Amino acid sequence: xxxxxxxxxxxxxxxxxxxxxxxxxxxxxxxxxxxxxxxxxxxxxxxxxxxxxxxxxxxxxxxxxxxxxxxxxxxxxxxxxxxxxxxxxxxxxxxxxxxxxxxxxxxxxxxxxxxxxxxxxxxxxxxxxxxxxxxxxxxxxxxxxxxxxxxxxxxxxxxxxxxxxxxxxxxxxxxxxxxxxxxxxxxxxxxxxxxxxxxxxxxxxxxxxxxxxxxxxxxxxxxxxxxxxxxxxxxxxxxxxxxxxxxxxxxxxxxxxxxxxx
Numbered sequence: 001x002x003x004x005x006x007x008x009x010x011x012x013x014x015x016x017x018x019x020x021x022x023x024x025x026x027x028x029x030x031x032x033x034x035x036x037x038x039x040x041x042x043x044x045x046x047x048x049x050x051x052x053x054x055x056x057x058x059x060x061x062x063x064x065x066x067x068x069x070x071x072x073x074x075x076x077x078x079x080x081x082x083x084x085x086x087x088x089x090x091x092x093x094x095x096x097x098x099x100x101x102x103x104x105x106x107x108x109x110x111x112x113x114x115x116x117x118x119x120x121x122x123x124x125x126x127x128x129x130x131x132x133x134x135x136x137x138x139x140x141x142x143x144x145x146x147x148x149x150x151x152x153x154x155x156x157x158x159x160x161x162x163x164x165x166x167x168x169x170x171x172x173x174x175x176x177x178x179x180x181x182x183x184x185x186x187x188x189x190x191x192x193x194x195x196x197x198x199x200x201x202x203x204x205x206x207x208x209x210x211x212x213x214x215x216x217x218x219x220x221x222x223x224x225x226x227x228x229x230x231x232x233x234x235x236x237x238x239x240x241x242x243x244x245x246x247x248x249x250x251x252x253x254x255x256x257x258x259x260x261x262x
Contacts, residue, residue: 002119006141012128015184020125025228026246028081032120038087046086049077050226053088109140143179150196186212
């Protein structure tokens with residue numbers, strides 16, 4: 001059964017979608033079967049996967065509102081080598097419609113139930129706010145990957161997100177945990193970056209990924225071509241970093257499975 005990971009941070013501009021797309025492509029490059037779910041009405045993960053959000057016949061909106069099954073809405077990212085459940089602006093309407101539906105927090109989890117076994121990893125790109133779409137992502141997930149920049153305001157936002165994760169874990173999804181914190185747009189020359197990085201290490205210990213994602217021009221350029229950075233420039237520092245993150249995630253997952261098996 002696939003491991004479901006929500007990529008979440010209510011703060012925008014921290015590399016959340018960049019991480020979802022490039023981690024999906026990097027996991028696919030290691031021969032894992034991967035599904036990327038775009039839960040953001042902006043549809044950036046959809047476009048970054050090489051799929052035109054304006055041409056969609058079905059999307060995650062149709063799945064959440066019972067207009068079709070998840071399997072019926074799936075696309076393939078040719079550039080990334082993974083399956084994609086795409087999104088576009090239609091998803092904005094789902095935020096309102098969900099509020100009036102039964103089991104509104106669990107729509108995505110139930111939609112995934114029939115396909116989880118088909119994938120090794122399922123990555124959910126959550127919107128940059130703690131709304132009903134994000135709640136659906138967190139309720140469906142086994143763990144949360146939190147991308148963040150090493151700056152002061154990021155630490156303040158992190159405490160609110162951790163509290164939200166704990167509340168959802170206590171009420172709606174007892175299996176939910178913080179899978180890991182990922183330092184993005186990392187510049188080791190900046191003293192504040194180093195200070196915040198040390199604080200994260202002290203507080204979160206081994207839940208802080210050893211891999212860091214550097215500031216990288218190629219990483220910023222790739223989405224405009226509808227490509228993961230691995231397909232755009234596989235020699236770039238950004239591509240190498242996300243491949244390293246995929247390797248670290250696979251090793252952690254394998255170790256956790258081994259410990260659970262006793």
